[in-house]
Amino acid sequence: MKKGILLVNLGSPDSPEPKDVKKYLGEFLMDERVIDVPLWARNLLVKGIILNTRPKASAAAYKKIWWEEGSPLIVLSERLQNKLQKQVEQPVALAMRYGSMTIKKGLQELVDKGVEEVLLFPLYPQFAMATTETIIVLAEEIQQEYFPNLNIESVPAFYNKPDYIEVLSNSIKRHLQGKNYEHLLFSYHGVPERHIRKSDITKSHCKIDGSCCATASKAHEFCYRHQCKEVTRLVGEKLKLEEGSFSTSFQSRLGFDPWLQPYTDRTIERLGKQGIKNMAIVTPAFVSDCLETLEEIAMEGEEIFHEVGGKYFTTVPCLNDDDEWVALLSKWVKKWATSESILA
Template sequence: MLSGKPVYNRLHLQQFRTSTNMEAVTDKGIILMNLGSPESTEVPDVKRYLMEFLMDKKVIDYPYLLRLLLVGGIIVPRRSPQSAEAYKRIWWPEGSPLVVLTKQLQAAVQDELQDIPVTIAMRYGNPSPQAAYDELLAKNPRLKEVILLPLYPHYAMSSYETAVDYAKAIHKRKKYKFKLTTIPPYYGNEDYIQAQAACMQPYLEQDYDHVLFSYHGVPERHIRKGDITKTHCLKVDDCCHVASPAHEFCYRHQVFHTSERVAAALNLPKEKWGISFQSRLGKEQWLLPYTASRLTELPAEGKKKLLVVCPAFVSDCLETLEEIGMEGKHSFLESGGESFTMIPCMNLHPMWVQAIGKWCRQLIQP
């Protein structure tokens, strides 16, 4: 993982003090870091993006030559035209929804923080962390500290970890003099939980049978690989609910924790919600149950009015708008479902913007 051992307390954010009247600290800057997107829906741009994404050794963690053969020779040539069509279905006039929403979030957080400069970076594609660092330096050559907020609530080697490692590597390689401080995963932070719950609340006013929390999947092998104890994850019965240092870096535990906290905040009965995992790639075993399977099974279980939420994503993107909102809806209705509602990501929800502002203010206090 980042250092082979915990480098932060995952409850740090819950211990922050609120400050709303602080004066501007102009030697600090904020970067909101998201996944990224192709530059356009054209196949060459999608191919370029997929190559960068899938060649990341933390996404597909095979030896380089095998990864190159698999990604460059099989996956990307096959998926690029299909992905380009999928992107066309959800592309906005302003561009990629994920990029547009991240820019809008940046503007909203900038309003919240006023004189503290806020910019964005992407793990894949543009703008890069270097571009973000340079932008902040251009605004203030005396920059002393940059606070990096990865827009991933949960820790996974293929999301949070690779984003942080990438930002740190560029910071080190370019020999920037300012300090880089990273906000840890906030999957259990009360501000995040309440913002996610508030985003969902209006949709619970309609008639529904079931709420499905659909998270981006990862291979089970990644969960075992990330287990710092090497004896707990997917080895101990009900491992995600048995206390262990492994939970610090366990994506599966963290998404269970988020779902349970949000369900409790919304007073959801246990029989009216469940968890699944989407976006499987390849044939190896990924976290179960698969969202695609649950969407076809739920109607037969009498759960025909469905709400789906994707808390692993804070900004709507291909995986929410197309995979769930279009393909998932089609599968559910074709299998006998009566109504399907995809609850949007937090995007620009005021409580989410306020939470980010609060966390950043608490870190930039003198």
């Protein structure tokens, strides 16, 4: 069977104009795995409130980070796709969960090239309902409806794989070389606490009480909070970071329900008020720089830090199309192509 790879990232508006941002936000926020409330409530919240207030502000944020070539997330994902294609024999397609670069189009591109078996690669190191799960579920629905003869295998979360931790650690070390930072903050995209409990396959382990993430459990296979904390721990060990010189936080909360804590903006503020003058921040929930890293962290985060007395604020880029990262993806794809366990 001819094999192919479909890389899937989050997505982006077609332009930073309010009408395109509104369309994108509508699709994104109406996903039942992003805002997991009953349809009537989601309609009321998204279509009745958010889409009447947020697109203009979001469009302004997108305009701050938009590149001449287009959306940074799309451009960087395409660079990754092109580099990977040069290292593997199998066709590599790119799709987005939201926006005009649909998963259906990506699968169709591969099918048109004679592909019968697809490696679906959600570009997220950690598993979450609102990222990996929604990609896999939609891909399965599309496959059943439009491509019944196509076989799809999904890449599991790779947050704790030694070769991934090595690539991530090397990238952090390289970008912080010569920077005498006092604190390294690992900022991950936030999710509501209820997502953690919903993803708990044991239905009893996840209590978000400070101890469950460190206690062995089958729940960790799908626990976003545990997986984020584990990335921080493993990178801390790899880079031999001193205890107290690094920490974990979560960004991008929405609404009034409790989200994973501590919050990134408040953590940056607290560190500055505690006298930290030189801090660095890395965002390992993303493999490609995007609005959340380029605007929310690199711009808003730095502004918060300076307002409370901080002086030097360094952001570590995502892996993007880093050559080591591309080489690792190539290694995994070649394993899959020869029927080996991809992440073994």
